[in-house]
Amino acid sequence: MHITPSAFHRTPFPQEPLSTASATGTSYWQDAWRRLQNNKLAIAGLIFILLITLAAIAGPHFSGYSYADQNLPEANQPPSSMHWFGTDNLGRDLMTRVLYGARISLSIGIAASLINLTVGVLYGGIAGYAGGRIDNIMMRIVDILYGIPLLLYVILLMVVLGPGLLNIFLALGLVYWLGMARIVRGQILTIKKQEYVLAARLTGASSARILLRHLIPNSIGPILITTTLAIPEAIFTEAFLSFIGLGVSAPMASWGVLASEGVVSLRSYPFQLLYPALAISITMLSFNFLGDGLRDSLDPRMRK
Amino acid sequence: MNTTILSVDRLSKFFVLNRTFLGNAAATVKAVDTVSFSIFPGETLGLVGETGCGKSTLARTIAGLYSPTEGKVLFKGQNIHCDHGKETNMLFKRQIQMIFQDPYSSLNPRMTIHDIIEEPLNIHKLAKGKEKEARISSLLLQVGLNPEYGSRFPHECSGGQRQRVGIARALAVSPELIVCDEPISALDVSIQAQIINLLEQLQTELRLTYLFIAHDLSMVRHISTRVAVMYLGSLVELASTEELYSHPLHPYTQALLSAIPIPDPAIESHRKRILLPGDIPSPLDPPSGCKFHSRCHYAMPICQKSPPELTATDLNHYTACHLVK
Numbered sequence: 001m002h003i004t005p006s007a008f009h010r011t012p013f014p015q016e017p018l019s020t021a022s023a024t025g026t027s028y029w030q031d032a033w034r035r036l037q038n039n040k041l042a043i044a045g046l047i048f049i050l051l052i053t054l055a056a057i058a059g060p061h062f063s064g065y066s067y068a069d070q071n072l073p074e075a076n077q078p079p080s081s082m083h084w085f086g087t088d089n090l091g092r093d094l095m096t097r098v099l100y101g102a103r104i105s106l107s108i109g110i111a112a113s114l115i116n117l118t119v120g121v122l123y124g125g126i127a128g129y130a131g132g133r134i135d136n137i138m139m140r141i142v143d144i145l146y147g148i149p150l151l152l153y154v155i156l157l158m159v160v161l162g163p164g165l166l167n168i169f170l171a172l173g174l175v176y177w178l179g180m181a182r183i184v185r186g187q188i189l190t191i192k193k194q195e196y197v198l199a200a201r202l203t204g205a206s207s208a209r210i211l212l213r214h215l216i217p218n219s220i221g222p223i224l225i226t227t228t229l230a231i232p233e234a235i236f237t238e239a240f241l242s243f244i245g246l247g248v249s250a251p252m253a254s255w256g257v258l259a260s261e262g263v264v265s266l267r268s269y270p271f272q273l274l275y276p277a278l279a280i281s282i283t284m285l286s287f288n289f290l291g292d293g294l295r296d297s298l299d300p301r302m303r304k
Numbered sequence: 305m306n307t308t309i310l311s312v313d314r315l316s317k318f319f320v321l322n323r324t325f326l327g328n329a330a331a332t333v334k335a336v337d338t339v340s341f342s343i344f345p346g347e348t349l350g351l352v353g354e355t356g357c358g359k360s361t362l363a364r365t366i367a368g369l370y371s372p373t374e375g376k377v378l379f380k381g382q383n384i385h386c387d388h389g390k391e392t393n394m395l396f397k398r399q400i401q402m403i404f405q406d407p408y409s410s411l412n413p414r415m416t417i418h419d420i421i422e423e424p425l426n427i428h429k430l431a432k433g434k435e436k437e438a439r440i441s442s443l444l445l446q447v448g449l450n451p452e453y454g455s456r457f458p459h460e461c462s463g464g465q466r467q468r469v470g471i472a473r474a475l476a477v478s479p480e481l482i483v484c485d486e487p488i489s490a491l492d493v494s495i496q497a498q499i500i501n502l503l504e505q506l507q508t509e510l511r512l513t514y515l516f517i518a519h520d521l522s523m524v525r526h527i528s529t530r531v532a533v534m535y536l537g538s539l540v541e542l543a544s545t546e547e548l549y550s551h552p553l554h555p556y557t558q559a560l561l562s563a564i565p566i567p568d569p570a571i572e573s574h575r576k577r578i579l580l581p582g583d584i585p586s587p588l589d590p591p592s593g594c595k596f597h598s599r600c601h602y603a604m605p606i607c608q609k610s611p612p613e614l615t616a617t618d619l620n621h622y623t624a625c626h627l628v629k
Contacts, residue, residue, distance in 0.1 A: 194409045194410075195404040195405070195406055195409045195410035196409065196410050196411055196412040196420075198364070198369055198402075198404070199402065199404060199410055199470075199473060200412075200423065201369060202367055202368070202369060202397065202400075202401060202402050203397060203401075203423065203424040203427050203428070203473075203476075203477060204393075204394050204397035204398075204424075204427050204428065205423070205427055209427070213412075213415075213423075214412055217412075217414045218412065218413065218414055220414075
């Protein structure tokens with residue numbers, strides 16, 4: 001085969017670049033969301049949490065029954081087309097009560113996570129960042145609060161204020177940020193010695209800026225894990241308090257109340273325990289899966 | 305001399321390790337002990353010494369990260385550790401910047417390269433909108449990076465690229481003095497040369513002054529105008545590069561220089577090393593008098609008693625040794 005100069009010809013120079021050399025940068029959160037989508041379990045958890053939240057908000061309106069109205073002739077019915085989850089010993093529709101219980105359990109979960117994310121993160125962050133004597137005093141306060149059992153607070157509060165949902169919120173608010181404060185402080189203590197924090201201080205960054213832009217974003221992994229573990233823990237604490245009769249009062253129903261009622265009739269009507277127990281377990285699993293997924297996806301080093 | 309850009313006057317920095325129950329110091333590390341020297345505009349002052357001799361502490365104190373225990377650091381005649389009001393303080397922070405040793409921990413892993421370089425511009429409100437974007441691009445170009453790197457995260461860059469980002473961040477506020485705290489010791493040898501060349505190029509372009517800390521003696525010789533040698537928190541010798549490498553006067557400097565390998569096997573095999581006896585003493589409990597006397601071949605009785613002052617033995621050659629007077 002002969003190659004002659006006439007075999008070559010000049011292509012016209014492209015007016016527009018055919019393709020830009022690098023992809024446009026995706027933002028941090030876009031990137032995290034894309035990675036989260038690849039995690040099937042986390043997405044399943046997220047979908048379940050969204051579903052149960054929706055059901056908790058809308059469900060009780062559409063079930064056609066009230067959580068409180070008793071209907072003794074229909075007591076202890078097994079699941080049927082009329083009552084999907086059956087009825088309890090007073091003839092109340094169990095599905096309505098489980099959905100209603102979801103409201104209470106989820107709002108306690110939300111309250112716990114809010115307390116963790118605000119009070120816990122800021123308290124721990126300030127203690128870790130300030131260091132020295134301030135850190136010492138702040139963390140000794142945490143230690144003292146940690147030493148008093150949660151149950152003691154709750155019982156004392158119930159004595160003073162009477163049992164009720166609000167007092168559970170109060171009790172959780174008093175102590176639920178302690179673990180988070182400890183974890184955030186530990187993280188901040190290690191991160192604040194990193195050279196990028198020194199570099200930021202060198203350019204004159206204010207303490208608030210260093211805390212909010214450098215220290216807390218870099219401890220987001222442990223913060224999220226702690227939060228996602230605190231939510232089911234708070235839900236469980238409420239269930240336990242309701243189980244021993246210190247929680248929400250009748251006829252209100254939380255999952256803990258329903259479970260404790262279900263235990264009584266476990267031998268004759270096992271479905272009365274099954275549904276609230278399922279609700280508690282699946283919700284806790286969902287939060288854990290979501291927390292795991294978030295931790296992986298929020299870390300840019302996991303980027304592929 | 306008023307021509308100095310930075311003068312360090314009897315600077316000391318002690319760290320308290322333990323406190324007694326009542327809060328009194330039980331153990332202190334004298335990381336930097338009464339150090340004085342000056343830096344002239346446009347020069348590179350090399351600072352060498354073993355690990356743990358206080359180089360980094362000195363660098364961070366000069367940059368304003370630590371406040372000194374005693375003494376002062378004057379930048380163009382003004383004490384940088386005094387409070388001059390918010391605006392002047394911020395101005396000092398613009399004029400002295402630092403390049404760090406570890407390119408892996410000196411960049412925030414959650415910020416893109418663009419955001420890392422943008423931060424100092426935002427803090428000092430140096431530019432806005434399009435002007436700011438243009439400044440970031442030109443900074444990246446200046447350190448030899450494609451502006452498209454801006455959208456990357458630090459973990460997507462190599463060590464050399466990260467170090468370039470660190471340099472761009474330091475340059476963002478247009479400083480006059482840059483404290484380079486072992487900027488090349490964490491890099492591969494081929495990358496070290498690139499970074500050194502970049503630093504030299506930037507020095508001529510932007511008329512920068514460097515305080516260059518390293519323990520690679522050949523690199524320091526290459527880049528420095530003058531070299532200072534540090535031992536256990538004190539300066540032992542300070543001279544122009546040529547003078548120091550050809551006529552080291554302090555026994556420690558002589559031992560240090562004898563450790564430089566020579567890239568010629570024939571000469572290298574005949575190289576005489578001065579081996580110092582013992583280990584470097586703990587900075588918690590430094591020897592009395594001249595701190596070097598416990599390892600010095602020429603130690604005399606006076607060395608154990610009084611610490612030698614840094615004195616000029618020649619024009620621009622300062623040595624702290626009782627032998628050299």
